[in-house]
Amino acid sequence: MKKLKYIILTVGFIGILNSCSDDFINVENKEVLTEESFWQTEDHAMQALTSAYAAMQSASGSKWAFFEEIYTSLAYRADDVDNNTAETYGRTLASFSNTTEESGPYNVWQASYAGIGRANQILQQVPNMEVLSENMKKTLIAEAKFLRAYYYFWLVTGFENVPLVTSFSGDLNDLFPSQATPSAVWAQIETDLTEAEADLPTSHPSEWKGRATLGAAKSLLGKVYLFQEKWGEAETKFQEVTTLGYALLPNYADNFNGLGENGSESIFEIQFSADRSNGNDERQVLNYQVSPYAFGGWELFYPSQWLEEQMKTDLTSTGEISNRVYESIFFNDPNSEMYSRGSQEMKSYTVVADSLNHPRYFKKYAFNADLDNYNGTNIPVIRYADVLLMYAEALNENNKTSLAIDQVNIVRARGGAAPLGVMTKEELRTQIRHHERPVELAMEFGIRWFDLYRWQRGSTATESIKTTLENHNKPFAENFQDKHIVFPIPLQEININSNLTPNPGW
Structure with a gap:
């Protein structure tokens, strides 16, 4: 708050x-x-x-x-x-x-x-x-x-x-x-x-925005049902969320540049303010972590090559790459541009390619605000686009594939991607798992890994994390073992609590 x-x-x-x-x-x-x-x-x-x-x-x-x-x-x-x-x-x-x-x-x-x-x-x-x-x-x-x-x-x-x-x-x-x-x-x-x-409550007064609401509880509960493959309960809960007045922001990028925080698409966010008074330090640093060295950033992590390849297939009705892709990553494309903290202006990839240390970067959270410092932009935990895609997943598993496609197309339309046509249940499941969710929600807090986790742990069309990582050319995928599906119980905790048992393999 x-x-x-x-x-x-x-x-x-x-x-x-x-x-x-x-x-x-x-x-x-x-x-x-x-x-x-x-x-x-x-x-x-x-x-x-x-x-x-x-x-x-x-x-x-x-x-x-x-x-x-x-x-x-x-x-x-x-x-x-x-x-x-x-x-x-x-x-x-x-x-x-x-x-x-x-x-x-x-x-x-x-x-x-x-x-x-x-x-x-x-x-x-x-x-x-x-x-x-x-x-x-x-x-x-x-x-x-x-x-x-x-x-x-x-x-x-x-x-x-x-x-x-x-x-x-x-x-x-x-x-x-x-x-x-x-x-x-x-x-x-x-x-x-x-x-x-x-x-x-369905909302809080403006001075208390950011506190949990009815929509946050329903959305998280729907997600909890989804993780347990309680498809009927998940469908019902997500449908209830769609009646609460949420709407996708017209501009996809406004979810990450501070303009849309606690807005119509926001269901629950981690609040930052950039306040440094009275010993506070309410700043966040993703804008530095995603930006190239050449732009004054730290480039702590990058989009994977597999993600870029998926994004290049996210096309408009006339065959161009969709807007949500251009607002998500900075890559080798004449229409791709990103804000440079060094020169304080937008830079085209083709102009700066020779000065870059890596072939691709995340553009989310790298924007021209608070030019000389960290910023106070919130971090979305659950946004309405995520809910619609989870709703689509539940509908599809409940054999309501046509209705599920409708939900996916709402998300695609906002991002500028062409609508999906008729698909089978199995085709749509793959589309949601390995295109719609990673393209729409790339790098967002706590989403992709735990999607992979639930599809491995689930009994519906179970997918091996190791196989997925290998198929998507994840570096060091060969090191993955079953024990890596979960974190180890921290040694610091086991050392002070003899009642804790290590996770299998650890």
């Missing part, structure tokens, strides 16, 4: 009072928050909620932990992204040579449990806050349940075998939980989201 000015607190964020005492007097330390002194005002409740949202940017709130640890962990293993092997960030993950000590998965784990711990405190404390109205209590509790479900979604898809913690405790005996079954975690996610639906 980018307009919040509250303190972002750490994982526990409620200090335990160590009072000063001797034989004569006990004096309360007014500068230390305790469970008795906190949870007294509406501001306290909002500070707690802000802290629960803040974990999406990492446990510490560091932009570096998010972009160079969490983002790379969720993106680098997929077939749409190639990492710059000259850079160390996520390099072993990308080459499937990581160990249990890799810092990226640990940051995913740490951020998720930080968010869960903060959400659990809200769920325990807010019901007892007499200063809050009943309506406000319901909303805060619903948001906390949504957030807990969101964090557990990353844990169960990323690690599968994780502790299921639904209460906050300072008792040392409760700090070393065992792992739950994945099915138990999925069931808790469904419960949290179903209960959140009942009390989340």
